Amino acid sequence: MILRVALPVPINQLFDYLPPNITEITPHAGMRVRVRFGPRLMIGLIVDVVQESDYPTDKLKAAIELLDKESLIDSDLLNLGGWAARYYQHPIGDALLNLLPLFARKEADLSLPTEEYWKVCTGASLDALPKHAIKQRGLLSLLTDTGTPCSLTSLRDSGFERTQINALIEKQLIELCSPPETNSDTRSTQPSSSFFDLSSEQNNAVEQINLSQGFKAFLLAGVTGSGKTEVYFRAIEKQLNAGKQALVLVPEIGLTPQLMARFQARFSCPILCMHSGMSDRARYQAWFAAKSGHAKILIGTRSSIFVPLKDPGILLIDEEHDSSLKQQDGFRYHARDLALVRAKQLQIPIVLGSATPSLESLSNAQAGRYQLLELTQRAGGASAPTLKLLDIRHEPLDSGLAADTLSAIRSHLSAGNQALVFINRRGFSPSLVCRSCGSPVDCLRCDAHMTLHRKPPRLHCHHCDRQTPIPKACHLCGSADFHPSGSGTERIEGRLTELFANVPVHRVDRDSTHSRTAFDRLMTEVNKGEPCILVGTQMLAKGHHFPAVTLVCIINADAGLFSADFRGMERMAQLTLQVAGRAGRENRPGTVLLQTQNADHPLLQTLLDQGYMEFAAEELTSRRLAGLPPYTHQAIIQAEAKKQGWAEAYLMRIRQYLDQLQQPELMLSGPFPNQMEKRAGFFRAQLILTTVNRQRLQQVLTELRRWIDTDTERSRVRSWIDVDPIDSY
Ligand code: ADP
Ligand code: ZN
Ligand code: ZN
Numbered sequence: 001m002i003l004r005v006a007l008p009v010p011i012n013q014l015f016d017y018l019p020p021n022i023t024e025i026t027p028h029a030g031m032r033v034r035v036r037f038g039p040r041l042m043i044g045l046i047v048d049v050v051q052e053s054d055y056p057t058d059k060l061k062a063a064i065e066l067l068d069k070e071s072l073i074d075s076d077l078l079n080l081g082g083w084a085a086r087y088y089q090h091p092i093g094d095a096l097l098n099l100l101p102l103f104a105r106k107e108a109d110l111s112l113p114t115e116e117y118w119k120v121c122t123g124a125s126l127d128a129l130p131k132h133a134i135k136q137r138g139l140l141s142l143l144t145d146t147g148t149p150c151s152l153t154s155l156r157d158s159g160f161e162r163t164q165i166n167a168l169i170e171k172q173l174i175e176l177c178s179p180p181e182t183n184s185d186t187r188s189t190q191p192s193s194s195f196f197d198l199s200s201e202q203n204n205a206v207e208q209i210n211l212s213q214g215f216k217a218f219l220l221a222g223v224t225g226s227g228k229t230e231v232y233f234r235a236i237e238k239q240l241n242a243g244k245q246a247l248v249l250v251p252e253i254g255l256t257p258q259l260m261a262r263f264q265a266r267f268s269c270p271i272l273c274m275h276s277g278m279s280d281r282a283r284y285q286a287w288f289a290a291k292s293g294h295a296k297i298l299i300g301t302r303s304s305i306f307v308p309l310k311d312p313g314i315l316l317i318d319e320e321h322d323s324s325l326k327q328q329d330g331f332r333y334h335a336r337d338l339a340l341v342r343a344k345q346l347q348i349p350i351v352l353g354s355a356t357p358s359l360e361s362l363s364n365a366q367a368g369r370y371q372l373l374e375l376t377q378r379a380g381g382a383s384a385p386t387l388k389l390l391d392i393r394h395e396p397l398d399s400g401l402a403a404d405t406l407s408a409i410r411s412h413l414s415a416g417n418q419a420l421v422f423i424n425r426r427g428f429s430p431s432l433v434c435r436s437c438g439s440p441v442d443c444l445r446c447d448a449h450m451t452l453h454r455k456p457p458r459l460h461c462h463h464c465d466r467q468t469p470i471p472k473a474c475h476l477c478g479s480a481d482f483h484p485s486g487s488g489t490e491r492i493e494g495r496l497t498e499l500f501a502n503v504p505v506h507r508v509d510r511d512s513t514h515s516r517t518a519f520d521r522l523m524t525e526v527n528k529g530e531p532c533i534l535v536g537t538q539m540l541a542k543g544h545h546f547p548a549v550t551l552v553c554i555i556n557a558d559a560g561l562f563s564a565d566f567r568g569m570e571r572m573a574q575l576t577l578q579v580a581g582r583a584g585r586e587n588r589p590g591t592v593l594l595q596t597q598n599a600d601h602p603l604l605q606t607l608l609d610q611g612y613m614e615f616a617a618e619e620l621t622s623r624r625l626a627g628l629p630p631y632t633h634q635a636i637i638q639a640e641a642k643k644q645g646w647a648e649a650y651l652m653r654i655r656q657y658l659d660q661l662q663q664p665e666l667m668l669s670g671p672f673p674n675q676m677e678k679r680a681g682f683f684r685a686q687l688i689l690t691t692v693n694r695q696r697l698q699q700v701l702t703e704l705r706r707w708i709d710t711d712t713e714r715s716r717v718r719s720w721i722d723v724d725p726i727d728s729y
Contacts, residue, residue, distance in 0.1 A: 003027055003063060004048040006096035007037055008105070012709065014092060015044070016053040018062040029078060030071030032100070034064045034108065043067065043105060045096055047078060067108050072291070073099050077308055080342055089635075089701050089721040090331045098331055099306045103284035110284070117149040117179045118165065124173040139164045140173055149177050153282050159517035196380065198234075202227050205373040206234040209314075209351060215344045219320075219365045220353040221613065222375030224581025225382055228353045231375075232316050233266055235351060240269060240296055244313025247290075248299045249335055251322035252276060253542045255301060257520050263297060274300035274307070302327060302335035305342065315343050319542065320352035320361060321574055326726050334724060336361075355581060356574040356612050359620055363630040366620075374613075385552070385583040385590030387608045391599040399495035400487030402595055405553050406499065413503055413531045417550040417588065420534045421492060422541065422579045424559060426509040427451040427460065428491045429484035432470070436479035441471060445681040452484050453511070454494075464680035492555065493535045500533060508536030541579040550590050552583040557594035561601060564675050565728045566628050573607050573615055627667075627690070629724075633697055635689045636728070637704075639671075639719040640682035647685040648673065650717040655687055657707055663700055666691045675728060682718075686728070697723075 003017045017035050019027050027033070031046050041064070053060060073081075077099055085095030097105055104110060120143045129137050139160045143150055155165070168174045198206065201222075209218055209231070222228040236246040250259065255275045263271050272286040272295040286307075289295035293310030300307065302325050317325070317336055326334040336352065343350035352361055352370070365372040378384055395402050400423070409419045431440040431449035440449045443461035450459035450468070459468045473480045484491070493507040506522055513519045519539075526532060529548040534540060560572030576594065584590020598604060607615040624631045637654055639647035651671030658668060670687040677683055691697045701721060708714060 005044040006093040007044045012091045030073040032067040101284045101287040103280040116152040119149045119177045214347045217370040219370040224355045225378040226375035227379035239313030249317045251324040269296035271297040305335040315350040321358040360630040412551040418548045419551040423555040425488040427488040428454045430486045434474035435481040437477040547586045557596045637687040640684040641717045644683045651687045
């Protein structure tokens with residue numbers, strides 16, 4: 001008997017081992033095994049148990065031990081992982097190990113300590129705690145407000161530590177208790193009709209999904225606030241009633257406590273989530289709950305596409321256009337595309353939802369591969385926000401803000417509402433420029449300006465993360481006279497605080513929002529509805545529900561309009577509408593102002609006057625005429641090296657190899673340096689392969705990779721293949 005094992009190494013092959021010398025367990029595919037690989041011990045995954053090896057049996061080493069008594073991964077998932085490794089040209093062993101949660105890749109022992117649960121002692125009150133014991137008070141309020149026992153893990157996820165728990169035990173305010181009753185009878189889900197009547201569009205969508213049998217893909221294109229979530233709920237409900245599970249994929253930024261709360265309010269079955277903010281162990285617990293069938297609904301970010309499900313019923317992807325569904329380093333898979341493969345494999349329906357569907361999905365709908373379900377109206381009587389272009393070509397700006405923008409903010413605030421100011425740049429200003437010679441301070445390691453931050457004061461390169469103090473003098477001319485050029489969130493926040501001294505201004509970006517808990521607290525505060533101004537980046541744009549926001553101002557609507565990436569327009573339109581969708585989601589009508597230098601840009605006009613679907617149709621036409629994705633398929637060979645020219649020279653070698661394969665269907669462009677050639681000290685170049693024939697592309701890439709693996713010139717260049725790239729680099 002020979003074990004074929006996947007190991008986390010950058011070599012595209014599996015490794016053969018003999019079973020451990022002493023073992024009572026029969027090895028099976030999907031179990032983990034500890035092996036020696038060179039000088040190192042590794043945890044690997046058995047992919048197959050076979051009778052013969054290509055190597056002489058007496059040369060094979062025995063595995064050290066089997067780590068599991070039963071398979072963690074079934075053959076369907078192993079097949080999916082194998083498919084993904086081939087499709088995305090990633091080393092097979094590393095790809096297959098991605099099927100395991102990180103905890104299981106690191107820890108041999110997967111037994112979980114029994115979870116502790118805590119509750120409030122009868123009679124305990126906040127008065128027993130001093131005012132300054134903020135954390136302890138927070139913990140006690142949380143437990144009091146929740147009303148049911150809370151697990152240690154959930155308390156930790158909310159930012160509390162053992163020390164605060166101990167302090168409260170000592171004061172006899174909280175005590176250990178047994179876990180809350182989990183209601184595993186999913187049939188007790190409340191009949192949803194008791195909430196509200198579906199609109200006819202919603203009703204049609206639900207019917208189409210719920211009547212489908214076996215595999216079927218749906219594209220649910222519903223404007224923001226149209227009640228897509230309600231459609232997901234009814235589709236999930238049907239599966240729960242049949243004893244099945246639902247897997248919901250969301251973008252990282254979209255997995256908000258608000259979303260969890262909506263699911264929890266709606267369903268009484270166990271719902272688990274999985275995202276990067278959780279500990280490895282907590283993620284493993286969720287993974288295990290899905291595998292064992294305990295979790296009926298799993299809501300997770302992209303890597304959840306690999307979670308085993310005991311009784312899979314339906315897959316849903318919210319914000320299917322979101323780029324965070326594609327992994328951008330290492331194993332470069334797209335979770336949406338893998339979800340389709342998986343749904344087909346499992347013969348279950350899949351729903352892709354978005355207010356601004358990707359052009360890929362829209363073209364699939366056009367081609368009849370997905371069924372398009374449209375929700376064109378906002379739900380429950382809310383009206384669509386009014387979008388207005390603000391021509392700023394001849395306007396003096398105050399820290400980036402036009403006079404009309406400021407007066408709109410003023411009038412919305414005085415009507416008792418909230419305003420949201422969106423700018424996709426954090427920091428104080430995107431560059432610091434010498435007044436006397438005009439040169440900006442650049443990053444030494446990147447072809448990029450350093451961003452000026454004031455809180456705390458520093459220069460920060462957003463591409464390589466390098467941080468430096470603010471220079472005393474210009475290194476070119478010696479002048480000490482600098483001025484910040486352009487505006488980021490900090491500058492706008494500062495100016496608005498001066499101008500609107502009597503309302504709070506909250507900044508939301510990666511710098512201001514260090515923890516999830518701080519962010520959640522701010523959201524709760526904002527949703528009390530008192531007038532305030534929110535200033536932020538796309539962290540604000542997605543998934544959140546701000547009932548009192550009636551005005552959204554987009555400060556740099558032009559970013560993306562003239563991007564070198566052909567996807568620039570699509571991105572711009574998606575982001576604009578996502579941000580705009582934050583306005584007026586309840587009974588108060590919303591207004592959206594877009595500051596632009598290009599008020600007469602035809603695509604901007606189409607987007608505003610006729611909406612996203614019309615805009616997308618026009619974009620699709622130009623993509624087709626230009627022979628661009630989604631009408632063709634691409635792969636990028638990306639290379640980087642310490643010296644300028646090396647990466648390009650290496651890609652030239654690859655190009656020559658590809659040229660001699662003589663593939664008339666394959667179009668090669670490049671090699672050329674990346675848009676930002678130097679980044680984090682590396683000089684980068686790329687070669688783009690475009691073709692209409694996906695299978696040919698796969699064959700060529702597979703041959704190419706074999707050639708690269710044996711090529712001797714590659715040592716000074718790092719290179720990788722990105723299949724179906726979603727960005728030029
Ligand atoms: P989307 O996900 O499409 O942006 P949501 O699902 O968040 O929209 O719905 C927006 C709001 O409308 C929510 O508060 C939701 O409860 C409500 N809603 C959804 N469907 C209906 C309906 N048929 N009637 C009334 N309100 C609805
Ligand atoms: Zn200077
Ligand atoms: Zn840099």
